[in-house]
Amino acid sequence: MAGHRQALTAMQAGLASCHVCGKLQYSGADQHCVRCGSRLFQRKPFSVQRSWAFLITALILYVPANLYPIMNTTSLGITDENTIIGGVILLWSVKSYPVAVIIFIASIVIPLLKFLVISLLLFSIWKGHSIKLNQQTRLFRIIEYIGPWSMIDVFVVILLVALIQFGGIATVLPGSAAMAFAGMVIATMLSALSFDTRLLWDSE
Amino acid sequence: MLQQNLPVDDMIACHSCDLLHQRTALVEGEKAWCSRCGSLLYRTSNNTIEMALALTIASLLLFLFAQLLPFLSINVEGNKTTIYLVSTIDTLSQLDNLLLGIAGALFLVVIPLGVLLLDLLLLGALYSNTRPLTQFARQLLLLIGRLAPWNMLEIFLLGVLVTIVKLASIAEISLHQGFWAFVALVMINLFVSTTLEPEELWQAIDKH
């Protein structure tokens, strides 16, 4: 444990820790960090608004990402359009259980979990709910960490497109959902990066 | 409410809940946690700048090997194709899907290589104390911090593994040196990112 507890936050003491380098310093209006020169804020500016904006963008992109095919496979003149969930079902049907589970979690469960948790926490800030703040903070850190893992399916499409050139036997082309899906993951990451967990604790 | 006499240089505010804590010296490998929300406050890195520099140089070499050596080969009914990672971007750029090509180039080459080169410059400057370079150390570390969340090499590795399993049902796959160089690169990257503490780099820069 680091020292004894002081029941004071940096904001209450008129201090700010730099969002970029973490340096603690006295805070004033329109100030720049003494160590790294970044603009100094006590809380991330427009955190709630930016989080919501990116989250809603992600939600909108989530629809085409799941409805449209993520890749089109042409084999012997027959074209298959694979949606994300279709790909998971296909993997399951050929008994590729571990891969089916990985794609299902990364592409479907993690984005939904991220939407749910971030909107819950934003709601909690809005209402000033200061219950179980420990759990709320931990939940956010987990979501923040697992978020980028959703990109797996985009990487798989990129790799399959580039790798499969079986001299005309089969071709794989990216579907319209691939970019929507990549955009959705990037938007949820930006939403999490804009979120400031300190706002949860400010109501305590 | 303002207390102008707080020893701010010996204090730290929790990044998750903003509670102030007094910094105390830690034994190597020890971590300090927030007393209110339980988040990690700071830790000592069990990695020196010298060690991190050596690992960065090794990573750059492995990155080149992974890109330029044969990555894997696909064998469909006697029709064998060997694939290089570097040609992935080339193939994508030939498609009319420009956005996916750009995304691929960014996530597979530009960001990971950019972070490694910035690491090399920063650690090299701090290690050798080269005057013109140390002046840019702050900007280098700022840029590394900005790029870090978008560096997804380990996620790409899982993508490679999933792709291999998917292809293994229709073709015979053999892995080559490029693939193993990539695995080693990801391992080293994970090790460096979990052992090198940015705060200690900032403190090292402050000393210059």
Ligand SMILES: [Zn+2]
């Ligand atoms: Zn700063």
Ligand SMILES: [Zn+2]
């Ligand atoms: Zn805390």
